[in-house]
Amino acid sequence: MAANTEPVAADAATPASGWIEERTQGRALAAALLHVRIPAEARTLYFGGIALFLFGIQVATGTLLALYYKPTPDAAYDSVLFMMSDVSFGWLIRSVHHWAANLMILFVVLHLLRVFFQAAYKYPRELTWVIGIGLLGITMVFGFTGYLLPWDQRAYWATVVGTEIAGSVPLIGDQLLLLLRGGVDVTEATLSRFFGLHVLVLPLVLGGLLAVHLTLVHQLGLANPKRPDPRGRPPEGKTVPFFPNYVLDELIAWYILLALLVVLASLFPAGLEAQANPLETPPHTKPEWYFLGVYELLKLVPRIVGILAPIGGLFLLTVLPFLDRNPEVLARRRKLAVGTATVVLVAGIALTVRGFSS
Amino acid sequence: MDGHASPIRVLRLLAAACLPAAALLIALGGGASAADPTPSTSAATPSTSAAPVIGVAPSASPEASPIPAPPVPTPIPHPADGGTNQCVECHRAVNDRQAAIATAWEGSIHAKGGVTCADCHGGDPTSDRMGIAMDRTKGFVGRPSREQTIGMCGSCHADPERMRSYNLPTDQYAKYWTSVHGQRLAAAKDVRVAICIDCHGSHDIKKASDPTAPVFPLNVPQLCAGCHADADRMKPYGIPTDQFDIYSRSVHGVALLEEADTRAPSCASCHGSHDAKPPRATEVVEVCGKCHTATQELYLQSRHAELKDAAPKCWTCHGTHDVAKPSEKLFFHPQPPDYQCTTCHDLQARTLRIQLDRFANEADRRCDTCHHPDSDIYAQVEAIAGALSEAQGAYDAAGGRIGEAAGMGMIVGDADVTLSEAKTSLIKAQAAVHTTKLTVIAQTAGDAQKKAGDAQAIAQARLDESFFRREAMIVVVAVIVANVAALWLMRRRLDRRSAVEAGDAPGTPGDAPGTPGDAPGGE
Amino acid sequence: MGPDAQPNAKPAVSRRRVLRWLLGFSVISTAAMVVTPMVGFIVPPKSTAAGSGGKVPAGKVADLPLGKGKVVPMGSKPVILVSTEQGIVAHSAICTHLGCIVAFDDLSGMIVCPCHDGRFNPATGAVVSGPPPAPLPHVTVSVEGDDIFLVPG
Structure with missing residues (x-):
């Protein structure tokens, strides 16, 4: 299905909108963006849209947090404490940022799984998939860098443990560790570069990749999970309008997510442990949940295997559309791909659960 | 209780009357029992036990006339070995036992300091011929007798010139003869008492700071118990053997033996080591105050301390070997006890006194053992207990509230600090009980209560804030639900409309250019 | 339509x-x-506790004569400031024994915990006597002109 634009009746409803329309020609653009059709069988489960919504929340709350946050070891902890205890709604903004970060990773992963099981990464959407993997990676780096910023014991030691995982990458591990920490240990140098990455580099990169990802989605339309896109001609089948039908559904999903965020932030506000103390390792130091699987794997298998397996897995995942030449989209005709993915998924969940309970 | 106590006291008075200091002791009225609160099993035994026992049972007046220490002997003369110790060469080859002795000596601090076999055993270490090396006519001693040993150790260790370079004290010899061990050895030639080597070892002597040394603080209770917990060995002396058991369950024993806290007191901390002897009533406040400095200072301000000989001392309320963590239960018996005038009054002399036997039982170490419910002081004790319990209650309540707020995910650092201020005052108030002054205690306790109240108010504010957040959350979620409902209504309308359209044109190909009906009309 | x-x-x-x-x-x-x-x-909230770049003002040098000390708040934590020969130093005022708040004792010139008479060296925070198991943690002080600042962290 190619992107279908609809003819727009350019009659100005009010003088004001007419004034704007004359100076922007925006209606044609809006029509081109919104008035497309999507296959009636498409079931996106709104995961991608929710991830986009959460990214928006992160940009908004993150910008607000940056107004008070001070990225030095001396001041970071106190500035966060100050925000939580003295700034009105500080607890809410920080807790929403905290929960939206976790949910964003969750929904990006769910989005990836949905695309995988519906075989939406196949022709002609290979590039969209590759960029999507990049977005997942950046989201996780976002989480990793952001976790250190409150500079409390949990943040500090999770970063120590997390960077150690990176340090065990063969050949370049030591250099990578030095690069990540900005020195041998987790210090103010680490905090500075994590802060810079978190608020400058990553948002720009994520924003850029996201623009390409969304443009590709718009250009190629949504995949039909029931039949593959035919080569060289537009896809067939019943379609439904993207706007307002699908957009309304997505909006409802966003509202539900907003409610979820408010509930999580209110009932389980983001905590703050004692200030980071490099001389005192707290018991049960663990990385964040999305790295727990890898962390647990490292304990179970030889280090080299534990570190190469996730890297190799990520590489295979990236080049998946080029490896998987099977044109079929229905799960029952893709037994190998679906079976392998299910095993990997179950193993990943099992490792993560094991990590939680250990 | 009185049934056993009186005949014993009569016996004691009789014994005391035989002594030149009889008049003084009678005036003290049971001064002997005040001298040591150890359960009085010992009191009856001297008459029944073996004849040579004197001056050991603490209740028999040990003050009479301490036997002076014998003069320090000179070291055993022997030819200089010139760095070769022939004794070791031969004895190592004799048998395993002799070889083990040689090895033990080689690892000892004496070997490092150049103290060799001949220094204790005499003889000629330069010769490999038994007849010459071990010639008794030339001063070979062989194994020194137990009595001899003390002087032999003292011959070096009591010599300041010799000890200077090791920075060791030289008073152990003199002190030893003042100890119960030494006095008994001197008086009764009882060689079963502890001598130097029983505690320090002989061939394998180690520094006291060496954690493997038997005299290292953590090892001292076991070392003393080696003899003192041995019922057979202690039988002739008629002293109890359960001190180690009792001690190891006390706060002191737990701190030292279980937590390995070397600052906690071992036997030697209160009894002394070389001068080992039970502390006397006149000494106990100083002995405990050695560590419990602040408490001692408070106690000395008290009415109790003014009573001098009749004063309740540390052990009256806290016991001796069985010191436990103090609590408010130390104020009163759960039921009024069986009051006896003689516990606190000398009826004949019409003076106050304290009968320590009564306090051997932990359950009787209470204020109301002496202070009768009808007395004014009883009311004051009640007021003290009440003030402390209110402060403690306020502190606990504040702690609970802070925990509640923290459990809600609220930040309570400032409340914690205020609570630790309350704790400071509470501990001060509890310690102030030693002053027995209601005004002092009530003031500090009131301070603690006020600060605990402040902490609780902060925690309550956080809790209120948390409840407010939850209420606000409900409102926000309700608004979102309303929004979702509105959007859902719109969505349903759209569906209905497209269903109608589908009805209009069934089988419309999917890729047909936008149906005009989909234009979002006037919405 | x-x-x-x-x-x-x-x-x-x-x-x-x-x-x-x-x-x-x-x-x-x-x-x-x-x-x-x-x-x-x-x-911005009214209180500006965290408004001075992480440094907390802790009074004037003139108010702290040589050989004296006092407990001041650093945020929500109590800190003891002592003026020594080597300059002004600061330690956490929370006793390492049971968490009471220590005070400066003018008579002995030491930091003393009122609860169990734990004594600390005013210059180093080291335990001099008594039950505290560990020294008082050090707090960084910065003196700028006549103003004393504490640096948390």
């Missing part, structure tokens, strides 16, 4: 009005919900 077959124009209009009202409610309530916390957050 009004392709609905069953209802006539009137209910359609009223339904449209309801929908429009709903949409308005939705937009306004959402805006209120989102904007309120944001504006509240941006408005």
Whole structure:
């Protein structure tokens, strides 16, 4: 299905909108963006849209947090404490940022799984998939860098443990560790570069990749999970309008997510442990949940295997559309791909659960 | 209780009357029992036990006339070995036992300091011929007798010139003869008492700071118990053997033996080591105050301390070997006890006194053992207990509230600090009980209560804030639900409309250019 | 367009009005919900405890004569400032024994815990005597002119 634009009746409803329309020609653009059709069988489960919504929340709350946050070891902890205890709604903004970060990773992963099981990464959407993997990676780096910023014991030691995982990458591990920490240990140098990455580099990169990802989605339309896109001609089948039908559904999903965020932030506000103390390792130091699987794997298998397996897995995942030449989209005709993915998924969940309970 | 106590006291008075200091002791009225609160099993035994026992049972007046220490002997003369110790060469080859002795000596601090076999055993270490090396006519001693040993150790260790370079004290010899061990050895030639080597070892002597040394603080209770917990060995002396058991369950024993806290007191901390002897009533406040400095200072301000000989001392309320963590239960018996005038009054002399036997039982170490419910002081004790319990209650309540707020995910650092201020005052108030002054205690306790109240108010504010957040959350979620409902209504309308359209044109190909009906009309 | 077959124009209009009202409610309530916390957050709070670059003012040098000490708050934590020969130093005022708040004792010139007479060296925070198991943690002091600042961290 190619992107279908609809003819727009350019009659100005009010003088004001007419004034704007004359100076922007925006209606044609809006029509081109919104008035497309999507296959009636498409079931996106709104995961991608929710991830986009959460990214928006992160940009908004993150910008607000940056107004008070001070990225030095001396001041970071106190500035966060100050925000939580003295700034009105500080607890809410920080807790929403905290929960939206976790949910964003969750929904990006769910989005990836949905695309995988519906075989939406196949022709002609290979590039969209590759960029999507990049977005997942950046989201996780976002989480990793952001976790250190409150500079409390949990943040500090999770970063120590997390960077150690990176340090065990063969050949370049030591250099990578030095690069990540900005020195041998987790210090103010680490905090500075994590802060810079978190608020400058990553948002720009994520924003850029996201623009390409969304443009590709718009250009190629949504995949039909029931039949593959035919080569060289537009896809067939019943379609439904993207706007307002699908957009309304997505909006409802966003509202539900907003409610979820408010509930999580209110009932389980983001905590703050004692200030980071490099001389005192707290018991049960663990990385964040999305790295727990890898962390647990490292304990179970030889280090080299534990570190190469996730890297190799990520590489295979990236080049998946080029490896998987099977044109079929229905799960029952893709037994190998679906079976392998299910095993990997179950193993990943099992490792993560094991990590939680250990 | 009185049934056993009186005949014993009569016996004691009789014994005391035989002594030149009889008049003084009678005036003290049971001064002997005040001298040591150890359960009085010992009191009856001297008459029944073996004849040579004197001056050991603490209740028999040990003050009479301490036997002076014998003069320090000179070291055993022997030819200089010139760095070769022939004794070791031969004895190592004799048998395993002799070889083990040689090895033990080689690892000892004496070997490092150049103290060799001949220094204790005499003889000629330069010769490999038994007849010459071990010639008794030339001063070979062989194994020194137990009595001899003390002087032999003292011959070096009591010599300041010799000890200077090791920075060791030289008073152990003199002190030893003042100890119960030494006095008994001197008086009764009882060689079963502890001598130097029983505690320090002989061939394998180690520094006291060496954690493997038997005299290292953590090892001292076991070392003393080696003899003192041995019922057979202690039988002739008629002293109890359960001190180690009792001690190891006390706060002191737990701190030292279980937590390995070397600052906690071992036997030697209160009894002394070389001068080992039970502390006397006149000494106990100083002995405990050695560590419990602040408490001692408070106690000395008290009415109790003014009573001098009749004063309740540390052990009256806290016991001796069985010191436990103090609590408010130390104020009163759960039921009024069986009051006896003689516990606190000398009826004949019409003076106050304290009968320590009564306090051997932990359950009787209470204020109301002496202070009768009808007395004014009883009311004051009640007021003290009440003030402390209110402060403690306020502190606990504040702690609970802070925990509640923290459990809600609220930040309570400032409340914690205020609570630790309350704790400071509470501990001060509890310690102030030693002053027995209601005004002092009530003031500090009131301070603690006020600060605990402040902490609780902060925690309550956080809790209120948390409840407010939850209420606000409900409102926000309700608004979102309303929004979702509105959007859902719109969505349903759209569906209905497209269903109608589908009805209009069934089988419309999917890729047909936008149906005009989909234009979002006037919405 | 009004392709609905069953209802006539009137209910359609009223339904449209309801929908429009709903949409308005939705937009306004959402805006209120989102904007309120944001504006509240941006408005700076009255207390400016964390407003001096992490440094906390702790009085004037002139108020702390040589050989004296006093307990001052650093944020919510008590800190003991002592003026020594080597300059002004600071330690955490929370006793390492049971968490009581220590004080400066003018008589002995030491830091003393009122609870169990734990004594600390005023210059180093090391335990001199008593039950505390560990020294008082050091707090960084910066003296700028006549002003004393504490540096948390």
